[in-house]
Amino acid sequence: GQSAAAPPPQLLVEQLHEQARLHPQRTALVWEGGSLGYAELHQQANRLAHYLRDKGIGPDTCVAIAIERSPQLLVGLLAILKAGGAYVPLDVEYPAERLAYMLADCNAGLLLTHSSQLATLPHVQGVGVIALDQLHLDNWPSQPPRLHLDADNLAYVIYTSGSTGQPKGVGNTHGALAERLQWMQATYALGADDVLMQKAPISFDVSVWECFWPLIIGCKLLLAGAGEHRDPQRIAALVQAHGVTTLHFVPPLLQVFVQE
Template sequence: AWQGIQALNSEERTNYPLTLNVDDVGDGFKLTALAASTVGAQRVCGYMHTALEQLVDALELMPQASLQSLSILPAVERDHLLVDFNDTALDYPQQQTIHGLFEAQVELTPQALAVVHGEQRLTYRELNEQANRLAHALRKQGVQPDSRVGICVERGVEMVVGLLAILKAGGGYVPLDPAYPVERIAYMLQDSAPAAVLAQSATEALLADVAVPVINLDLNDWQDQSVQNPQVPGLTSAHLAYLIYTSGSTGLPKGVMIEHRNTVNFLTWAHAAFYGSALEKTLFSTSLNFDLAVYECFAPL
């Protein structure tokens, strides 16, 4: 039998964040816990008290029970973990798309500066119109909801225009970092089966013998398209927003499909977690092939 479990007073000191002593008192034993205040010694004692009670009951009533079936959580702690910690439901526009959020911002701040790259400057209206022209060109190439569109461009204004254009056309973008080996780019192109690929003169050679239309953003032959927001029949927040590949460290890279509503949920959290001034000037520096780029590009916009 144990004679009790106690927490040490504040005069006791230890170099460890958690200490649990077991003292033999002859006909039983005593447990003493010392823990950092952020952990709480009394909380640790609650675990031990519950675990010992469970163990004694099991020895008496269910000696064949597996140890891992015994609980160490007091009722209050269990409720805290399973109920309080999971009370995370928040409202967000579940039917909205990424580009829909952007288009709403364009209506609010058309003349505000949206993208800066070197000497290049685009306002929200200018960025939206550029993306719309390219989106209409992609629609003419057959891009529709859940189509994949590769994007292999160097960092710059064209990258942001291309991402928004693909989404506005109804497609999901497949990032193809020009810094990646040609073999990896070829594999991602073959595996994702895109309807088209956006490229530049400096990156076209990386696409090898891709069998789908390639739109060279440097040629500007899409600039004569409409500047109006495309209307894509049937497009919903449940459609593909982007397809991003894993590192392939455990085999071939695997494409992970992310829907608009997943990203809208994330962007809604970002705007609740960070002040506008913290998002106002964000450096878009992460490779498109890493999902942090989703935050760096779309949260500020």
């Protein structure tokens, strides 16, 4: 007879919360000059998620985020997902008119950014802009918001660069994302002692699994600095300094890295 299909994996948000419960004291994020434990990372993201819910964010609402690679970026991504929203990563290096097109096209409810980016980001009618570094969220609940997501809800929308004509947004559901992460783990098996480096630009789909895969396994996520993904020497130094075990390369950069 037919063998029963494997049950679908838990959705990302549930898997993330499970690690925060299991390993609150473990180091989740590491960057040049600091680190955050699982409990602390999730508490920050939970507070922001409640704030976003209060601003009307929920399932299938798009929230754009334009922040250079930093702890704040990760907190923002996690908070959008915990609020039920779909994140839309914007590369701060893109021209303003391209960003404006993306914001309007995805019907973003909000744009999360950092005060240092406010001068260069476009203003789009109906899209509220929030500088995360200017928020004071200490009084918001540190537990995750109650949430009913299903596999068909949108998790993120990533835009093609738009080098030919207008950028095109490609959305992915929570069900598909959970299956992708499950496949990554079945294929490349991260363990608790692994260290994965996040270095792909946030507007590339590789960044999706770089950001979330370690955090559902309970290991360390090392954030390369802004722009450092272009510098093989810097990547080599980070790999040695932090004992990185897992990272993604496009072949030309890998060749240069190996020569380093």
